[in-house]
Amino acid sequence: MRETSGPARAAAGPTILVVEDEAMLLDVVAAELTDAGFRVLCAASAEEADGILGAGTGIDLLFTDIRLPGRLDGWDLAERARARNPALPVIYVTGYSAEAPRQVSASVLVMKPYRPSAIVRVARQLGVG
Template identity: 70%
Template sequence: MIDKRTVLVVEDEEMLLNAVTMEFEDAGFAVLSAGTAEEAYGLLQGAARVDLLFTDIRLPGQLDGWDLAERARLLHPALPVIYVTGYSSEQPRQVSESVLVMKPYRMTAIMSAAQQLGVG
């Protein structure tokens, strides 16, 4: 049996979190989810293997999505990242091998970004 790929979905809007989780599960992914970057970082530090980080940029707490991806890369240097945001006023701080998708987005755009990153 082939192991499922695992995506860590970080989104503070519960409705979006549930919708994105369902879409990734329908696409054959195992899904870990978090409502804050701090919670997500804790999951990344745990034993779980994560193949893709999907994170909103604006999150409650001390860390935002940019911070989370930078810290995640210290733990997992090759981790592909998909950022999503509805705001574009701040300068992007994307890590390499990442994609930025503007809200509102279609899940087809997210799946295509995952494929572009070699995870789809």
């Protein structure tokens, strides 16, 4: 797990767990969310993110790519997260998925490519921040 750093972190508001295996995209999204006043925790796999969620870390929003390395994908991760916290808002992102969507209720699917600022807007639409 990596937490964003810098001056914005000290004044950060709600916590967003960002799960993305593309390091550059993870950094860009995390920076945008941090600049918008969120505390951001980063994970490069669903297994890593599941460990963060299982540790009882207070997460206010799950942002996950669907296609991830490992045995769990973003759909699986969101289902596990919702089993722990039924009201947790979820934003899924994908560039391509051959599978039929398995979105949890009251979630949003965003297609790649997207502007990082769009993620901030969606988070706020979901009532976070």
